[in-house]
Amino acid sequence: MTAFMLVSGTYTGGWIWREVAARLRESGAEVHPVTLTGMGERRHLAGPDTDLETHIQDLVQLIDQVDAPDVVMAGHCYGIHPVLGAAARRPERIARIVYLDVGMPQDGDPALKLLPDQALRDRLLHPAEQAEDDWRITAPPLDEWQRLGSTAGIPADALERLARLAAPQPVGTLTQPLRLSEAVSELPTTGVLCTANGSSIAMVEALVGLGDPRLQALTDPRVSFFELDTGHWPMLSTPDELAGVLLRAAAGEGHRLAAAVREEPAHLRPFLMDVPERPRERVGRVDLYLPDADRPRPAVVFVHGGPIHPGMQPTPRDWPTFVGYGQYMASLGVVGVTLDHRLHDLADYGRAADDVAEAVELVRADPRVDAERVALWYFSAGGLLSADWLAAPPPWLRCVAATYPVLAPLPNWGLADSRFRPATAVRTAGQLPIVLTRVGLERAEIAVTVEEFLTAAEDCKANIEVVDVPHGHHGFETIDHTEGARHAVDRAVRTVVEHLRS
Template identity: 55%
Template sequence: MTTFVLVGGAFTGGWLWDRVAARLRDAGAEACPVTLDGDPGAGLGTHARELTELVDRLDDPELVLVGHDYGIHPVLAAADRRPDRVVRVVYVAAGLPSDGDPALLLVRDETVRARLGHDTAPLPAPRGEEWARWGSLDGLTADDLALLDRRAAPQPAGTLTEPLRLGGAVDRVPAAAVMCTADGPGVDMVEMLVRTGPTHLRKLAGPGYAFFDLPAGHWPMLSHPAELAGLLVRAAAGEGRRLTPDDDQPAYEEVEFLLETREFPYERLGRLDVYPPDGEGRRPAVLLVHGGPVQADRSPTPRDTPFYRGYARHLAGLGVVGATVDHRLHALTDYARAADDLAEAVERLRAHPRTDPDRIALWIFSGGGLLATDWLAAPPPWLRCLALSYPVLATPPGWETVEARFRPVAALAGAGRLPVVLVRAGREHPAFAATVEEFLTAAGKHGADVEIVDVPEGRHGFEAFDRTDASRAAVTRAARAVVDRVTGAA
């Protein structure tokens, strides 16, 4: 007999799962919806102990712990403590927290994040349309919203601010994820991030993880109870889509740059590395800005990878100063800090004795694209070019925790005639590609100066993953376009 232990998100209790629990029982399983301690002083640790004690009391041979939204945090903590009692963990409209992560990192409402930084009082439950601050209302009826309003309770602040503590045992427990595609990314985007994103996501490509897409909003237990119950049964049976690792493809940070470059001595100035070209005197400079989020403990850091070193050396070989920066975009909530790091690096680069401070270009990659906002909104006269390679230029599904300030599409109204070089991957993930098309539509509306360098068969990160003549030609053309603009030759 399989028993599903069902743990809901913030403000909710076991009542959230009534419709799903009834269908699980009809399918011959047991269901145990959980209402966790709502005392104002409760924290994540309180809920982790409470759920662990429940696991100890249940004598069913197959326990499947299901965590929705915040609920995945105590679920993971309990599974980590009792890995031999739990046969599977199922994520439902939930993030992928790691050891040390507070649930606050996944809260979408930036006003709530700011408040919990200094206020320990419980959060009052949302009402009506306020629930949209916590997730998509897609599929919910007026009666569903009325149920949420009627039954919701304040959420103890400590449940969102206390860090998750995992010892590693949970990695032995098989897991499945129900990706609610009206609320966030689907399986295809997860597959792309496994290939090109942070290294800790690579564990998702293996036999221990399975995925399901569900076209639902943030509360599928209300909007799609039958479908969700069916997916939970399938997950418990070990079904689901599995991601296949590309075993013959080396990790991104191990791949040599696709163009031949020669060594250039470089200087390390805090977060900035500077690669001056041959000769003397001041030269225009191009600052390469990596994407993200990137793990804080990632090694090597982006500027020490062959990828960014190769770009910087190639630019130095073209006669301009190449530069790289390690900014602190470690989570989707870190864009403001990363923007400050970038601004500081720009000033250091302009002050460098080999740099012409009146001729600077920024070349931003991937998820760093949102950092283009400030420079598009009010480009300084010394910024001669902004280059963007397979960028994220609006918030795709699942990126709702990014501050509203970082919206390059809206910033285009202030860009004037700032030259933009846009490198577009033809096989880009659809959610990212949609942000580029939105940007280009706005660029046309505002008369922006955009040169597009297309890589029709290229994927996100094509320099590392599609090492073809077409990719080499695209990098060569894009670099020449940036150099021409920063030097004033175009």
């Protein structure tokens, strides 16, 4: 018999698993929906010393009491931290760990590092600003639960119950570092990704394909994945489907990433067009592709996406896509500019924005560049960096382009209230020309942000041209070597050049 230990996230308790637990028991499984110390109906036990270690001990004691030979531990959101901590103490008892719509905490990480609520993270990172007796955090009101993740699919009565039964979260549970052992990394794991919250198997495969060493463990055959088409609380929105996924995970089923890992990563394959080679000049983190010219020429600054691990080689400006675009622009008499900005983590958007602004100033100060004719071109998750320029376009900015962009923060990115929201910023872009290249086979979680942007652009009558690649994938320039894809690149490039020269 398998025993499931279900551990919920911030502010909640074992009650949140009621429907999932019932369905698991109907299958014959032993189920333990856990209410951690100080949470749910045990809120009266919380105190200033309640921390992550308290919750780890809760789970260790429960593991010791369970007779079933196979224990599957499922951690949702914050719950994965005590799950991993307890598994590190009793690895021989754990058959599988299920990460339910949550990232991968590393040894030494506090839970606040993975919290999607940026405002809460900022508060906890500045403890000197808190009162001495402020040792717990009140749960958000009903209309703010989306700050913690997408509430898509939750029935109104269940969402009301979620807010009503929420308990304050002891600060120590979020700030105490998690300590792991090598034994935990050897345990079988399953990731359950909630697509409406911004996660998908396709996105994980893409991140692994970029070569981030932190993610290579996900290609281990002991690691499996499932998707649920719902928001961050599937135990409330899709309990039947979640119970089924947990049973299949316990049986070792699920999608494996190993088959998707190729010797040649997609982003390092050749550019889809043969373009003339042009001289490249490197200045710090910036590369300039220079046309033959006897006077200053317009420039296009290409901005890559991310997050990109700081140790990744080659860096984005040496990827075939950006080299190809830079050379293509130079062949048309425009200075092509690529750069490596420091978007290494989702918390780095501010730093990356500064890097882009610095690169733009360097380019505009170059005597070979017409400082009054510059365009910015964004790719993938770099699309969020367009927000500042859309919100208040300077007179020298002649065009903003975006290719398979993310144009609103995904729900689990913790940037909902940040300035990096192009779908809002476009409303003040005026008649700044915008060229958007949209791929027909876009990942669903990204396509939603593009549609949000286009709806806002239509409402404010923005000056936007959409270039469609009906059968194109995200990163199509090195994946889809078709005439349609080449035509789309050519059309987008020449449209941007026209705006620079007009």
